[in-house]
Amino acid sequence: MKDKQFIDKSPLWVLLVKEYRNAIFLLIIFGLFFTFINQHNLIANLDLNAYRAVVIFIFAIILWVSNLIPLSVTSLMIMGVLASYNVLDTKSIYSFFGNSSVFFIIGAFIISAGVRLSGLSKRTAYYILSRFGDTPSKLIITVFLLGAGLSHIMPEHAVAALMLPILIDICHAANIKKGSDFGKYLFLSMAWGVIVGGVVTFLGGARNPLAIGILNEMTGKNIGFVQWIIASAPPVYILGFLIIIYFKIKIKDSENLKSIETADVFLVYKLQRLEKINFREVKAGIILLVTIFLWVFYNERIGIANIALICAALYFIFNVLTWEEANREINWGVIFMYGGAIALGKALNEVGVLSWFVETYLSQVDINPYLMLVIFSFFSLMLTEAITNAAVIVVLLPVVIELTSKIGVSNEIAVLSVAIPSGLAYMLPMSTPAVSMIIASGYVRAKDVAKSGIILNILSWLLVVAAMLTYWKILYR
Amino acid sequence: MIELLIENINIETKENREDFLDKLEEKLIEKKQEFVILKSKSFDFNKTKDLVGEIKKHFDIFVILKTQLPEKIKELEYFFLSGIHGIFFTENKQISNKVEEKQFKVLKEAVRIFSTGTVFYETLNENRPFIKNLLDNNIIPVIKTKNLKLIDFIEINLNKRKSLKGYLKFIPLVEEPSENYGFNLIRDRGFKGKVEKKIILELNNLRQKLMIKEVEESFNSSAL
Numbered sequence: 001m002k003d004k005q006f007i008d009k010s011p012l013w014v015l016l017v018k019e020y021r022n023a024i025f026l027l028i029i030f031g032l033f034f035t036f037i038n039q040h041n042l043i044a045n046l047d048l049n050a051y052r053a054v055v056i057f058i059f060a061i062i063l064w065v066s067n068l069i070p071l072s073v074t075s076l077m078i079m080g081v082l083a084s085y086n087v088l089d090t091k092s093i094y095s096f097f098g099n100s101s102v103f104f105i106i107g108a109f110i111i112s113a114g115v116r117l118s119g120l121s122k123r124t125a126y127y128i129l130s131r132f133g134d135t136p137s138k139l140i141i142t143v144f145l146l147g148a149g150l151s152h153i154m155p156e157h158a159v160a161a162l163m164l165p166i167l168i169d170i171c172h173a174a175n176i177k178k179g180s181d182f183g184k185y186l187f188l189s190m191a192w193g194v195i196v197g198g199v200v201t202f203l204g205g206a207r208n209p210l211a212i213g214i215l216n217e218m219t220g221k222n223i224g225f226v227q228w229i230i231a232s233a234p235p236v237y238i239l240g241f242l243i244i245i246y247f248k249i250k251i252k253d254s255e256n257l258k259s260i261e262t263a264d265v266f267l268v269y270k271l272q273r274l275e276k277i278n279f280r281e282v283k284a285g286i287i288l289l290v291t292i293f294l295w296v297f298y299n300e301r302i303g304i305a306n307i308a309l310i311c312a313a314l315y316f317i318f319n320v321l322t323w324e325e326a327n328r329e330i331n332w333g334v335i336f337m338y339g340g341a342i343a344l345g346k347a348l349n350e351v352g353v354l355s356w357f358v359e360t361y362l363s364q365v366d367i368n369p370y371l372m373l374v375i376f377s378f379f380s381l382m383l384t385e386a387i388t389n390a391a392v393i394v395v396l397l398p399v400v401i402e403l404t405s406k407i408g409v410s411n412e413i414a415v416l417s418v419a420i421p422s423g424l425a426y427m428l429p430m431s432t433p434a435v436s437m438i439i440a441s442g443y444v445r446a447k448d449v450a451k452s453g454i455i456l457n458i459l460s461w462l463l464v465v466a467a468m469l470t471y472w473k474i475l476y477r
Numbered sequence: 478m479i480e481l482l483i484e485n486i487n488i489e490t491k492e493n494r495e496d497f498l499d500k501l502e503e504k505l506i507e508k509k510q511e512f513v514i515l516k517s518k519s520f521d522f523n524k525t526k527d528l529v530g531e532i533k534k535h536f537d538i539f540v541i542l543k544t545q546l547p548e549k550i551k552e553l554e555y556f557f558l559s560g561i562h563g564i565f566f567t568e569n570k571q572i573s574n575k576v577e578e579k580q581f582k583v584l585k586e587a588v589r590i591f592s593t594g595t596v597f598y599e600t601l602n603e604n605r606p607f608i609k610n611l612l613d614n615n616i617i618p619v620i621k622t623k624n625l626k627l628i629d630f631i632e633i634n635l636n637k638r639k640s641l642k643g644y645l646k647f648i649p650l651v652e653e654p655s656e657n658y659g660f661n662l663i664r665d666r667g668f669k670g671k672v673e674k675k676i677i678l679e680l681n682n683l684r685q686k687l688m689i690k691e692v693e694e695s696f697n698s699s700a701l
Binding site: 004005006007008009012015016018019 | 554557558589590684686687688689690691692
């Protein structure tokens with residue numbers, strides 16, 4: 001243990017600042033908050049409640065971006081602050097927490113837990129990899145497609161967590177060394193697959209339901225489960241296709257064939273060594289199929305959140321999951337974060353902050369409305385590299401929805417233009433769990449991720465812009 | 478084996494933790510001690526750290542390690558990392574007019590690492606310039622002889638250096654009964670004295686906590 005410790009001999013005041021810098025920042029932030037919250041006359045044309053909502057919003061953004069306290073705790077605190085300062089009445093503020101998107105996310109977590117803990121997803125992964133990954137390029141493309149495919153039905157970070165140890169095992173079995181190009185592309189393909197696949201449905205990442213929740217609260221409009229897929233799939237699948245072509249060009253089958261033969265044998269062996277298919281897996285698979293069926297065909301009649309909750313309950317009724325297992329898998333921090341974020345977005349709308357901001361600053365700008373959306377989608381893409389995508393949605397989406405309401409652009413296009421780029425974070429370790437996982441594996445350097453990430457970011461943005469200006473305009477006339 | 482000395486009373490640490498803590502508590506109450514000295518033939522980092530941790534958890538006392546002056550500075554760092562509050566070096570040579578330069582370097586580094594007033598050096602050397610040199614470098618000399626004039630000399634010099642006196646109220650490190658040292662020790666401190674002791678102890682612990690850093694083992698991914 002002594003070799004893992006060292007003595008910092010800096011002056012004591014430096015040590016105090018280093019140790020308590022978070023507390024010092026928090027003190028400053030809270031100090032500024034209490035200074036400004038009552039300075040009503042700082043912004044003209046805003047009544048007291050609206051002014052306070054702005055201050056609270058800025059306060060929340062600073063805390064979310066800096067992560068000085070857990071994001072979920074910030075969200076909860078913000079709700080308390082909104083109520084304490086009478087921005088809206090207490091009953092309204094807490095009622096926003098009951099948004100159906102929040103409950104959809106809970107249901108989705110439970111469904112994902114059922115699929116994962118029953119072993120169904122692991123078996124699926126080994127089966128597909130052993131069946132289709134018999135050459136180097138095919139293996140890498142299969143990993144990409146598997147990651148993307150699973151992220152259509154499970155949260156992308158769960159898919160990454162599932163696939164990472166499998167890829168590490170493959171590398172060990174096939175003697176693929178850290179620093180090798182093949183190893184690098186193998187892990188990159190997984191990360192890119194889960195990121196790209198995770199934006200296509202509501203299940204790949206909770207950010208999409210959050211965006212729908214905000215849209216619904218602000219405008220009463222909705223984008224259904226299937227409608228979202230119809231809108232997001234084409235540009236994202238084109239992106240996926242381009243990534244596959246990239247891998248085809250980069251991976252020389254002749255150079256790595258011997259390793260992959262070993263890997264293939266290993267994967268077949270691992271598949272055979274899995275336990276026999278048990279009833280739990282069968283039940284999990286059936287419930288999943290029923291859930292997807294209902295989402296596709298009965299979404300309008302029943303509602304996606306209701307379907308998610310009822311089908312999640314089936315996992316308990318049919319003994320696929322216990323409550324303790326599900327409890328471990330549900331990320332309650334996300335639930336609290338999203339509930340609070342929706343409440344804040346709605347509060348900003350209700351007190352007139354958004355319309356004031358749009359009228360005062362944005363609608364005066366004389367540029368094409370779609371160009372403005374293009375700029376916002378770019379902000380979304382860049383911001384999400386540095387901060388959590390939920391914070392990106394909360395910061396940008398209410399403003400964009402309000403703006404599009406005023407300038408005659410469809411709100412649904414606004415949501416797609418901000419939400420989809422917010423899920424496409426490739427460059428930095430803090431941008432998404434999949435990226436930090438592959439860097440931590442040692443097979444990919446942060447430098448490689450950043451370099452290739454820039455190109456993917458540009459490509460993704462161009463495809464989103466192309467969809468925004470053409471396809472989505474047709475869908476949401 | 479680590480031995481605990483409270484005024485030359487040995488407490489074996491082969492006992493189980495509960496018995497050991499009970500015995501230590503008895504001795505502390507009996508002697509009204511506010512410090513304890515650890516002594517071992519060969520320094521075992523993990524054992525010392527565990528023992529110091531246990532003592533700190535249960536008692537508000539200063540833990541001092543008694544050891545020969547090490548050859549290397551790295552060893553000083555290991556002592557500090559074990560969690561002790563102060564260090565008491567024993568002389569490992571015959572009486573000499575000066576400590577060797579190399580050894581003095583180690584002593585000075587000890588003063589840098591440990592809080593001011595917690596580095597003690599036991600010596601047979603009664604040479605006043607030597608004693609003054611130690612005091613000038615914030616090292617508290619502990620003389621083994623009953624030289625009252627020298628003790629007065631030390632006291633006068635310590636009174637000029639208030640920063641060195643802070644811990645002496647609680648860690649009177651002499652072989653003679655501490656009253657002879659003449660620091661007007663108050664055994665029954667009362668509430669104010671206890672608060673003062675607690676503040677000094679916790680500041681020392683805080684300083685240690687701030688200085689001891691762990692090497693990052695892994696990169697933590699974002700929460701959501």
